[in-house]
Amino acid sequence: MKILIATDKPFAPVAVSGIREVVENAGYELALLEGYTDNSQLLEAVTDVDAMIIRSDKATKEVIEAAQKLKIIVRAGAGYDNIDLSAATEKGVVAMNTPGQNSNAVAELALGMMVYAARGLFNGKAGSELKGKTLGIHAYGNVGKLVGYIAKGFGMNIAAFDPFVSAEAIESDGVKVYNSVEEIYSNCEYISLHIPANDKTKNSINYELLSKMPKGATLVNTARKEVVSEADLMKLMNDRTDFKYVSDIAPNNAEELLNTFAGRVYFTPKKMGAQTQEANVNAGIAAANQIVNFLENGDTTFKVN
Numbered sequence: 001m002k003i004l005i006a007t008d009k010p011f012a013p014v015a016v017s018g019i020r021e022v023v024e025n026a027g028y029e030l031a032l033l034e035g036y037t038d039n040s041q042l043l044e045a046v047t048d049v050d051a052m053i054i055r056s057d058k059a060t061k062e063v064i065e066a067a068q069k070l071k072i073i074v075r076a077g078a079g080y081d082n083i084d085l086s087a088a089t090e091k092g093v094v095a096m097n098t099p100g101q102n103s104n105a106v107a108e109l110a111l112g113m114m115v116y117a118a119r120g121l122f123n124g125k126a127g128s129e130l131k132g133k134t135l136g137i138h139a140y141g142n143v144g145k146l147v148g149y150i151a152k153g154f155g156m157n158i159a160a161f162d163p164f165v166s167a168e169a170i171e172s173d174g175v176k177v178y179n180s181v182e183e184i185y186s187n188c189e190y191i192s193l194h195i196p197a198n199d200k201t202k203n204s205i206n207y208e209l210l211s212k213m214p215k216g217a218t219l220v221n222t223a224r225k226e227v228v229s230e231a232d233l234m235k236l237m238n239d240r241t242d243f244k245y246v247s248d249i250a251p252n253n254a255e256e257l258l259n260t261f262a263g264r265v266y267f268t269p270k271k272m273g274a275q276t277q278e279a280n281v282n283a284g285i286a287a288a289n290q291i292v293n294f295l296e297n298g299d300t301t302f303k304v305n
């Protein structure tokens with residue numbers, strides 16, 4: 001069996017060694033395609049592999065069809081919007097993610113970005129503190145929960161909105177529950193996004209919603225760029241000179257936003273939420289173990305298609 005790691009944004013070397021150990025202990029061969037610059041390299045690398053581990057790399061229909069022997073593809077991470085699930089299902093390929101494995105890294109970055117925004121993007125002028133401010137966590141999954149946990153240490157008041165998590169579960173963490181998305185945006189000075197990108201959520205963070213946020217509001221996005229309407233964000237920031245947007249995923253209109261609203265917007269140079277050694281090791285090795293368990297025992301825990 002041949003397992004391919006295909007990562008445009010490479011894992012830390014320690015994670016690759018860990019994956020190699022799992023793969024070779026199972027008697028399989030490991031192939032590595034890192035930092036590739038063209039999709040043709042990916043198409044060539046997948047031709048003879050039985051399984052593959054990816055990050056945000058795009059597993060399109062074309063890639064899945066080029067991988068003639070592919071049985072399983074694991075997204076070492078949470079969001080699997082980069083996998084064409086129907087193409088995978090059609091070809092009988094199991095798709096999985098590794099939920100929770102890189103969450104702490106993303107949560108820490110979300111708090112870091114909040115501090116950065118509160119301190120005027122480190123401009124040295126008098127900024128503000130997170131203590132006593134209200135943080136709304138939009139989607140209380142693995143990352144959202146950790147963001148709440150860490151933010152409590154800053155003395156923030158934490159609230160969450162997540163129709164897929166029971167109110168009891170959220171409240172038992174000492175987090176206030178809002179029952180509508182409008183309510184949480186209306187009541188929170190900071191909103192941290194942790195929703196996946198899908199047909200329902202794309203462009204759902206729109207003008208109407210953002211304009212409900214209190215004066216001096218900050219939107220923090222460590223989720224996906226597609227969930228925020230770019231045109232609406234532009235309009236909102238024009239209308240609201242108090243509004244800040246910090247994101248780990250630069251939108252398509254990043255340059256225009258940066259030029260027009262300097263000091264109120266910030267984008268990391270490359271998506272780096274999950275880019276820690278720890279997260280790479282956790283997610284990468286979990287992916288390798290999931291592949292071995294599937295190929296050896298037919299274990300489909302974490303299957304998403």
Ligand code: 3PG
Nearest residue numbers: 055056077078079274275
């Ligand atoms: C995820 O969905 O797990 C995160 O967005 C991390 O993505 P990355 O592996 O491309 O850094």
